[in-house]
Amino acid sequence: MAAGVLSGVRQVFRGPRLVSAVFSCHGQTLSSASAAVKSAPDTAATEKILNFPLTQPDYFHLSELFTMKDLFEARVHLGHKKGCRHRLMGPYLFGSRLDIDIIDLEQTAEHLQRALNFTAHVAYRGGIILFVSRRRQFSQLIETTARECGEYAHTRYWKGGLLTNAPIQYSPGVRLPDLIVFFSTLNNVFQQHVGIRDAAKMNIPTVGIVDSNCNPSLIAYPVPGNDDTPVAMEMYCRLFKMTINRAKDKRRQMELLKGISASV
């Protein structure tokens, strides 16, 4: 039964991808379902489970997961030197002190809240989340995080057509990720990771931790913050893991409740 419900969810994502920007913090719902969704028999309960969370601004109570003080203590506000600054990161910076750019934590908190909320909603609806990073220092940590929350990771060399030529790279009928989370948007030669451009081409929403030397333009939910310090990375991994686990547990809970109410 649960499989039937989740296949309904998959049909939602199978349709032509209107970018599923869920502006839940504004209270509006722009559902990504195209008109041709076939309804299952127990549609009313399923649709309630899927649509009700989208009406709430913070359905999963993610604001209690972190405070600005936590971000400060994890050194998220430390950017790179002034000379490495990217032109488009200007608005996200608080200023610079002794030539080091300081990221505005108020904006970071807001962006992080939005990004975590979006991730939670995608996980709630059974979407595939892919963690990407090219920093070898944190590769093991990110892979472990992905394994622990039941999602996927790619912290290795990115082969050419992984997203754009998927039926050939994998097998015909493969399902692409529904959300890509970049823990570092640069690759090992300080150029923008190919995955950002490819995800934009394939209409896959992205969440990315952008440091002061990164380009935030193609990313759907940028989170300005430090991507070099181990403390900061551990914090991000912990936050994403807790969000995804919370969302999945909530979904299981709702399914159980639906099962109980249907049998009653």
Place this chain on the structure above:
Amino acid sequence: SRRVSPELLPVRHICVSSSLWKKNLAAAGPQKFTQEFIDKQVEEFEIGKRHLANMMGEDPETFTQEDIDRSIAYLFPSGLFEKRARPVMKHPEEIFPKQTAIQWDAEGRPFHFLFYTGQQSYYSLLHDVYEKILAMERHQDKMRNKGLLTSETKQILLTGSRWLLKEEIEEYLVENISDHDYMRLIQLMEKLLSMPYCSLEEEFILKFRKQLEVQSSKHEIPALQYDPQGVTFSVADGRRKTAKASITLRDSGSGNITINGRNYLHYFPLLQDREQLMFPLHFVGMLGRFDVEGSVEGSGHSAQAGALRLAISRALLSFVSEGDVEKMRQAGLLTADPRIKERKKPGQEGARKKFTWKKR
């Protein structure tokens, strides 16, 4: 401009050449077999095996693969030189190439967390090895805190084994990896081995090492026989180019050497040939101990000397200890010289010599 509905637009007939209809064999890749097809083949194989056993008059229950091979060779005798072209009846697992099954569940979610990297087994292996390295470092720190850190920890025995080759790793992972990937994996395993507490992961590491066979155990040692007089002797053969030699080594205590009924001094007037005969005995230090009686035919004097030398070395194996066998093998005494006369090719004077080259 007004939008025209699709029904009113002029219909375009697109002409396509027939080459597009033909199956593009090159692009199709290796043939894929479904699981049902393989299962059916396995069933047919089992039934066929029983029929074959009945045909040969043997018990179908205890009919092994060697029996099948023997029966097929008997029923379908083939004179083809290429062994792989002869009729064969093997289990479908060995005939059809192994294919990876579908990697995701009913909802399309892949099973493995590294599926999207493209090389899930290889990267998962790297992940596990690195996890073990980190665990070992943590263990080391714990021991250091307790004050129990010593350098005399149990070491893994690595002599007599080698790392698995790239092809063997590919077979183990059921995935293709590049040379760079293979090098990276071996480097990571070496790093694991370099840590003091590597004996904790001994079982894991030995999975990736292959035992080398001891070469000296492959040599066939001729049996020691006894004369009516009680003298031990052994017989062995040797070949070189077209010369065939047979030697009888008698443990009588005199150093006589007789070849084809004549003394070796008469048979081999050249010092070089006599040295070849002496070398095996001189190497093991038993020069004056044996009586050598040999017969040789074919080829020239140098080849005959070489054939006799090989025969003497082989005969000596039954008188010599294990360590000396290995020493003789490493000295090259037990290796048959494979060099033969190279054939003459058409368009040339000889095997290598060409006709005079004229610029114009």
